[in-house]
Amino acid sequence: MSLDRNTARCAAGVWQRAARVLRIGVAAAGMGAALAWAQAPAPGATAAPAPMRAGEAPTASKDPALEARVLAIAAELRCLVCQNQTIADSHADLAVDLRNQVREMVQRGDSQQQIIDYMTARYGDFVLYRPPVKGTTALLWFGPAVLLVGGLAVFVLMMRRRTRLAADRFEPDPEEQA
DSSP: OOOOHHHHHHHHHHHHHHHHHHHHHHHHHHHHHHHHHHHSOOTTOOOOOOOOOGGGOOOSOSOHHHHHHHHHHHTTBBOTTTSSSBTTTOOSHHHHHHHHHHHHHHHHTOOHHHHHHHHHHHHOGGGBSSOOOSGGGHHHHHHHHHHHHHHHHHHHHHHHHHHHSOGGGSOOOHHHHO
């Protein structure tokens, strides 16, 4: 099966866009490396302490085992303000309150499942960072796959229709006009 001129032109456009994206990615990686080199300490200089990150907030308890349990449970709960972070990673006021509530429940002796059940009963399945697969969350789990398959089907149908069109239905190439 030979490619006609229109299909070849479409394929060439795809490859040109892919090459442009690749060039942009390489340029961004180069800038990132240059930035890392510029921020590196001079030879022989002592490095400054690393800044604290989101998951490294100072602990509110002296017991490291308790804090480890609190962080493990907090990593399973979604921040209701940020929505793309766990309450362990978020600095929102509500996330801090929820972490403190989890800490109090752990100190009371509640199990991880009891805490998660309490939070789910209060805020719904949305508070779970990994919600269970059930009827009410089916769209959440399978929606992206359905959209991807639908988009691919539309793309294939459009490409099939395009290859069946006559050559006079397309704009002429610039080199053919001269």
